[in-house]
Amino acid sequence: MTTVETKETTPAEPASAKKRRPRGREERGPLASVALHVTLLLASAVAVLPPLWLLVTSFKPQSEAFSTDLVKDFTFGNYDHVLNDTEFPNWLLNSLFVVGLTTVIGVFISATTGYAVSRFKFPGMRPLMWLLLITQMFPVAVLIVPLYNLLASLGLLNQPVGLVVTYLTIAVPFCAWMMKGYFDTIPVEIDEAGRVDGLNPFGTFWRLIVPLAKPGLAVTGFYSFITGWAEVAYASAFMTGEENLTLAGGLQTFVNQYTSDWGSLTASAVIVAVPAAVIFGFAQRHLVSGLTAGATKS
Amino acid sequence: MAVETGRSVAKAADAEGIRGRGHRPGKKPGRLRRTFATHWYAWAMVAPVVTVIGVIVGYPLVRGMYLSTTNANEANVERHIGVNDIPATYESVGLDNYRAILSDGVFWDRLTWTVVWTVSCVALSFALGLALATMLNRKLAGRSFYRMALILPWAVPAFVSVFTWRLLFNEKKGLLNKLLAGGGIDAVPWLNDPTWAKISVITVNVWLGVPFMLVAMLGGLQSIPGELYEAAEMDGANAWQRFRHITLPGLRTVASTVILISGIWTFNMFPVIFLLTRGGPGDATEILVTYAYRLSFVVSPRDFAGSAAWGVLILALLSIIAVAYRRALRKQGEVW
Numbered sequence: 348m349t350t351v352e353t354k355e356t357t358p359a360e361p362a363s364a365k366k367r368r369p370r371g372r373e374e375r376g377p378l379a380s381v382a383l384h385v386t387l388l389l390a391s392a393v394a395v396l397p398p399l400w401l402l403v404t405s406f407k408p409q410s411e412a413f414s415t416d417l418v419k420d421f422t423f424g425n426y427d428h429v430l431n432d433t434e435f436p437n438w439l440l441n442s443l444f445v446v447g448l449t450t451v452i453g454v455f456i457s458a459t460t461g462y463a464v465s466r467f468k469f470p471g472m473r474p475l476m477w478l479l480l481i482t483q484m485f486p487v488a489v490l491i492v493p494l495y496n497l498l499a500s501l502g503l504l505n506q507p508v509g510l511v512v513t514y515l516t517i518a519v520p521f522c523a524w525m526m527k528g529y530f531d532t533i534p535v536e537i538d539e540a541g542r543v544d545g546l547n548p549f550g551t552f553w554r555l556i557v558p559l560a561k562p563g564l565a566v567t568g569f570y571s572f573i574t575g576w577a578e579v580a581y582a583s584a585f586m587t588g589e590e591n592l593t594l595a596g597g598l599q600t601f602v603n604q605y606t607s608d609w610g611s612l613t614a615s616a617v618i619v620a621v622p623a624a625v626i627f628g629f630a631q632r633h634l635v636s637g638l639t640a641g642a643t644k645s
Numbered sequence: 646m647a648v649e650t651g652r653s654v655a656k657a658a659d660a661e662g663i664r665g666r667g668h669r670p671g672k673k674p675g676r677l678r679r680t681f682a683t684h685w686y687a688w689a690m691v692a693p694v695v696t697v698i699g700v701i702v703g704y705p706l707v708r709g710m711y712l713s714t715t716n717a718n719e720a721n722v723e724r725h726i727g728v729n730d731i732p733a734t735y736e737s738v739g740l741d742n743y744r745a746i747l748s749d750g751v752f753w754d755r756l757t758w759t760v761v762w763t764v765s766c767v768a769l770s771f772a773l774g775l776a777l778a779t780m781l782n783r784k785l786a787g788r789s790f791y792r793m794a795l796i797l798p799w800a801v802p803a804f805v806s807v808f809t810w811r812l813l814f815n816e817k818k819g820l821l822n823k824l825l826a827g828g829g830i831d832a833v834p835w836l837n838d839p840t841w842a843k844i845s846v847i848t849v850n851v852w853l854g855v856p857f858m859l860v861a862m863l864g865g866l867q868s869i870p871g872e873l874y875e876a877a878e879m880d881g882a883n884a885w886q887r888f889r890h891i892t893l894p895g896l897r898t899v900a901s902t903v904i905l906i907s908g909i910w911t912f913n914m915f916p917v918i919f920l921l922t923r924g925g926p927g928d929a930t931e932i933l934v935t936y937a938y939r940l941s942f943v944v945s946p947r948d949f950a951g952s953a954a955w956g957v958l959i960l961a962l963l964s965i966i967a968v969a970y971r972r973a974l975r976k977q978g979e980v981w
Contacts, residue, residue, distance in 0.1 A: 383780055384787075390777055391794035393852070398801050400820060401809040456693040463690035470684060475691060482702055484909045484963045487934055489956030492712060492941045492949045493705030496722070516701045519694055548686040577802035579916040584942050595804050599920070602808065609812060616805045627800035631860075 398620065405617045409610035425614035434589045435615050438597035441507050441586075445593060446575035448511045453518040453571040454564055460519075461526025462552050466538060479520040487580045490516075498585060505591045513581045518571040525570065529563030530556065569630040576623055594619050713742055713954035719947040735950070742954040751928075751936075752958075759932040762847065763911045767904060769851045774858025775900075779892070781859075782866045792863075799856035807920040810849045811836070814921075839929035842922050846930050850917050854907060865899035866892065905970050909963060933959050 375383070406421050409428075429435045460479075464472060494513060495504070503509030533556060541551035557564070579595045586592050589600065598619070601612040717735040746752045781792060798806060813820045814835035822832040835845045873891050882890070913934050918924060924931035924939060931939070933955065941952035 383785070387777070387780055387785075387787075387791045387795075390773075391791055394795050394798050394856075397806060397809045397813060397852070398797060400813065401805070404812065456697065459690040460694040463687045467684070467687035469687035470680065471688070471691075475695065478698060479694075481964070481967065482698060484913070484967060485702065485706075485960065487913065487915055487938065489709050489953070489960050490702065490705045491938065492952055492956075493708040494701070495941075496708070497701075497705055512697075512701055515697055519697060523694060548690075552690075573802070577804055577916070579804050579919060580938060583919075584938075595802075595916075598804065598808060602811065612808055613812070616808055620801045620805045623802050624797075624800040631796065631800070 401613055401620070402617055404609065405613035407610070409608070425610040426618070429611050429614045429618070433611060433615075434592070434597060435611075435618075437590045438592050438594050439618070441591065442576060442593040442595075445507045445510045445514065446572055448508075449514040449518060449575045450568050450571040452511070453515055453522055454568045456515075457519050457522035457567055458526050458557070458560070458564060459552070460523040461528075462530050462556060464523070465527045465530035466535070467548075479523050482516065482520040483524075485516075491580065491584055494581075495584060504585055505587060507591075507593075509585055510575075510581060510593065513585070514571075514575045514578060517578070518574045522567040522570055525567055526560070526563055529560055529566075533559055566630060569626060572626065573623065576619075709953045710957055712950055713957050714739060715950050716741075717949040717953075718951075719945070719949070722949060738950075742950055743958070746951070746954055746958065752955075755928075755931055755933050755936050758843075758930070759912065762843075762850075762932055763908055765847055766850045766854060766911045766914075767908050769847070770854035770858050770907070771900070771904060773851065773855050775862050775896075777855070777859050778862035778866055779888070782863060795859055796856040798852055799860075803853055804916050804920055806853060807849060807917055810845075810852075811921060814845055836922055837926055839926055842926055842930050846918055846921055849921060850911065850914060853917065854911070857907065858903060861899055861903045862896065865896045868899075869895035901973070905966070909966070912963065913959075 405425055406423070408420055408422050408424060460475075463469070464476060498504050498506075498509045498513075501509075503512070537555055537559070538551050541555045542548075546554065577595065582593045582596045583599070586596050589597075592600070594615075598612060598615055600606075601608045601615070714737055715735045716738045717733070721733060721735040723731060723733040777795060781788060781795075785791075801809075816822060816832060816834050816837060819835070821835065825831070825833060834841055836842050869891065873895075874887055877887050877891055912932075914932070915934050915938065918930055918932055918935050919938070922930045924935050928936070937952045937955035937959065940948045940955065
């Protein structure tokens with residue numbers, strides 16, 4: 348692992364040090380160390396504070412949502428209220444259904460596509476790659492009205508299935524790129540060995556490559572999961588009626604121009620964030636390499 | 646990261662094959678059949694994606710472009726009320742929508758703000774991400790603690806974070822203003838004053854974007870061979886010179902990619918603005934995407950045609966960026 352020193356060390360160096368050779372990479376004056384840690388601590392505090400404050404607020408009684416005390420009257424009241432007296436459980440189920448289906452279908456079809464693009468030279472490959480790249484940058488605004496009409500004419504408005512279909516268009520292009528990046532790192536010799544042993548391309552893909560690509564698949568799955576879990580625009584436009592909403596739409600009903608039920612909002616936000624954060628914790632190491640592998644070529 | 650240079654790609658003419666096979670004059674059926682026999686595996690594997698994109702992106706796109714040349718709005722599209730089907734009565738108006746949008750100041754105002762928003766968000770989060778990555782990429786006590794803490798914002802779904810920031814930004818009772826009051830500073834109208842609202846949305850988006858930049862830059866830094874630094878040290882280069890002449894060039898590929906990607910994401914960043922300010926106060930923080938959304942789902946009567954025209958214009962702007970990016974990739978020898 349390489350280490351790099353920034354100019355940060357310079358002010359810390361005593362005047363006499365100027366005559367010495369430049370400070371090496373592994374060395375650092377005590378003052379520089381302090382400055383480094385202070386900066387990092389400050390940055391960490393800024394990063395952690397909002398989620399932490401969310402957590403703290405969720406344990407306060409509704410009337411105290413804005414008090415600056417750390418928890419004075421600790422209560423699970425908000426959680427109790429959200430889970431038992433609101434439509435929140437419905438939203439959670441809707442979201443889980445949408446996200447689950449999106450993830451399974453999205454991972455499967457982006458894996459086959461990524462594999463084909465990574466291994467075969469075939470007519471249509473170039474336009475396909477272009478298509479995937481262009482689709483990634485489609486703004487919500489171009490598609491949302493025609494999609495709304497399309498879903499309306501198919502009777503899919505207010506149906507979670509309609510959202511699944513929509514989310515696939517967001518998740519699949521990017522996932523296919525990531526999978527291609529991942530498959531590119533698997534040696535072609537493995538495919539060749541499979542072919543020699545009499546497997547057809549589908550067999551090679553399914554029996555040899557898919558098991559090897561599990562980390563890549565996990566990352567793709569995670570990306571699809573997050574896409575569905577956190578999407579706002581389509582969910583707000585296509586789902587109406589309180590019991591049909593997904594989480595992103597539902598939480599908006601707690602705090603809008605008419606009501607501000609911060610207690611319910613914070614409690615449900617914590618319930619939404621925790622599983623995402625846990626899954627993220629497992630995926631993040633791979634996520635980075637996957638993102639950059641897919642991204643550097645897109 | 647495997648790089649695909651040098652892989653020969655099918656000729657552009659052949660590339661048409663997947664959609665309309667054999668419409669090229671002079672192509673014999675025998676050759677067609679051979680092409681099919683060789684490539685049907687690949688085609689079968691990409692078929693689901695092509696279908697999904699064709700049906701759910703292609704069709705709406707074409708239809709959106711069509712709608713943008715009509716005067717469709719809530720009152721004249723086809724509707725179903727009970728058992729009655731009311732047919733559509735909108736009609737084609739040619740390029741009138743585009744003419745109206747481009748000659749109206751609103752579009753240019755929104756475009757200016759969208760560009761300011763995109764550039765400042767990407768520049769700030771890139772600078773912060775790079776600075777933090779450089780600090781973390783060295784021997785340091787508590788390194789993994791800092792790393793975990795700094796990428797935490799990425800782990801929380803964006804809309805949850807945005808709600809949290811609204812809680813902090815609350816003008817009368819929010820934590821930020823209470824902290825300021827502790828320091829004797831007057832409350833800041835974070836979301837209710839046009840300028841502060843702009844600063845607030847940028848702050849939140851930078852907060853959301855730094856972890857991605859940080860992590861990508863850490864990856865980039867670690868892929869720079871240590872020998873380069875050793876050699877530079879031998880030659881007496883100081884820390885700044887090493888950063889300037891080894892680190893920055895070494896990061897170029899990764900950096901240009903993440904900047905493009907996050908530029909496109911930010912340009913289209915819907916949830917932050919929609920959930921934080923709803924584009925307000927007035928339309929101070931409205932970017933192109935949220936404005937187009939407002940036209941078709943918030944205002945009444947819903948202006949479907951206008952919204953579609955805005956969408957097409959946004960797409961055109963982004964395509965220009967994409968083409969420029971591909972040019973740049975080509976110069977680096979990346980061809981597909």
